[in-house]
Amino acid sequence: DRQEVLEVFPPEVKKMLQQLYAGDQDPKTASLVLQDCVASSTVDSLNLFVTKSGRPIFLGRGAQYLDARGQWGGNFISYANQDDYRVRYAGLLETLASVLHARGYYGPVGIDVMQDADGQPYIVDLNPRVTASYQLSLLRGHFYERRGLSEAVLFYPLGLKCTRETFDDVFRAEITAGRVVVCGWCEGRAGPGGVFRYSTVSLVLGGKNAADLQQLVDKVNAFKIYK
Secondary structure, three states: OHHHHHHHHHHHHHHHHHOOOHHHOOOOOOOOOOOOOOOOOOOEEEEEEEOOOOOEEEEEEEEEEEOOOOOEEEEEEEHHHHHHHHHHOHHHHHHHHHHHHHOOOOEEEEEEEEEOOOOOEEEEEEEOOOOOOHHHHHOHHHHHHHHOOOEEEEEEEEEEOOOHHHHHHHOHHHHHOOOEEEEEEEEEEEOHHHOEEEEEEEEEEEEOOHHHHHHHHHHHHOOEOOO
């Protein structure tokens, strides 16, 4: 919608220009890329590793977790159907690895892929680095192969209104069973005199199925700080 674009673009472009400095010009950090809209509501988040020889190693496919405002807050993954995605995106990953290898890159890569009505895949985001959800694919052995937990979700950054000590007490059984993995934890204080204690964390939760996982998510969300 043209009118919506005219309303959204000016403030966004202004913020981009304010972040542009002389040393940032070469990478074109404030460039706008205009392209055809891909009519799809599904985005596949793929993690892979490109070897020194340029061979892609598929690690896993997840789905983005977006909040009510459309902001990224983590990823979901279903370990049981990963081989289907490995086959579906084999050709795309070979092409991507070839392009990165030709430019001298090897290492971790994360991409977001959308498909049009004809099944044509489009890479809409490329991150040649360890992405925020990279560990989700690597936890397959921990959750699925050793504990039979086929569903998992990573939340980051997640604000909680509790300390690490309180969290460990409340979730002791889940942590011991390997259903909760703490990837990172920072604590802070806010409010007058720092009276309010809070935590900013990265968590991975595992469940036997979607309903089982949702129960654990709901338990964690009881401590969530909603903005």
